[in-house]
Amino acid sequence: MLQHTPVNSGWIEVITGSMFSGKTEELIRRMRRAEIAKQKIVLFKPSIDERYSTDFVVSHDKRVIEAVSVEDSKQIEILSKAYDVVGIDEAQFFGLELVEVCERLANQGKRVIVSGLDQDFQGKPFEPIPQLLAIAEFITKNLAICMVCGNPANRNQRMTADQSRVVIGGKESYEARCRTCFQPNEFVEKKPKDGYEQVISANA
Numbered sequence: 001m002l003q004h005t006p007v008n009s010g011w012i013e014v015i016t017g018s019m020f021s022g023k024t025e026e027l028i029r030r031m032r033r034a035e036i037a038k039q040k041i042v043l044f045k046p047s048i049d050e051r052y053s054t055d056f057v058v059s060h061d062k063r064v065i066e067a068v069s070v071e072d073s074k075q076i077e078i079l080s081k082a083y084d085v086v087g088i089d090e091a092q093f094f095g096l097e098l099v100e101v102c103e104r105l106a107n108q109g110k111r112v113i114v115s116g117l118d119q120d121f122q123g124k125p126f127e128p129i130p131q132l133l134a135i136a137e138f139i140t141k142n143l144a145i146c147m148v149c150g151n152p153a154n155r156n157q158r159m160t161a162d163q164s165r166v167v168i169g170g171k172e173s174y175e176a177r178c179r180t181c182f183q184p185n186e187f188v189e190k191k192p193k194d195g196y197e198q199v200i201s202a203n204a
């Protein structure tokens with residue numbers, strides 16, 4: 001008989017793609033379905049991500065599920081003990097340590113569902129998602145729609161000149177862009193000598 005999911009075993013699912021591709025919506029949908037089946041679920045998010053709420057994960061379309069804010073992946077492992085299904089949102093903020101934590105949780109028989117960005121704002125692979133894709137049983141890669149031309153989009157266009165890798169933000173700081181419209185240095189190159197405020201407002 002063909003099984004769609006492993007029996008008597010845990011596994012890892014990764015939901016990835018660019019911003020605005022519906023990763024969190026898909027994570028929430030899977031967590032809800034497990035909850036309806038009376039499985040014990042727990043959802044974690046990094047405490048760094050305070051865009052919407054400290055106690056809930058909210059997708060860009062405002063769908064909500066209760067979540068536990070944690071500082072690092074060690075806490076995820078400790079707090080997952082009593083649960084069958086472990087969800088992790090915004091996995092790119094947990095770093096490479098998350099890979100071994102997910103592996104151990106799956107080896108304990110848990111279903112681990114990880115959502116996170118696969119590329120940073122320069123279009124480079126964003127750890128730990130590339131490593132998680134390699135060891136996961138199931139992979140879903142979502143595309144957004146390019147906000148410039150309407151093509152399928154898998155890149156995160158940062159709309160400010162900030163060059164640090166982690167800049168928390170939503171629609172005010174990022175756009176989904178396709179391969180052609182993606183310009184990682186667009187705002188850096190335009191930066192005038194006296195600051196970039198006027199460039200941002202000109203493009204708002």
Ligand SMILES: [Zn+2]
Nearest residue numbers: 146149178181
């Ligand atoms: Zn485009």
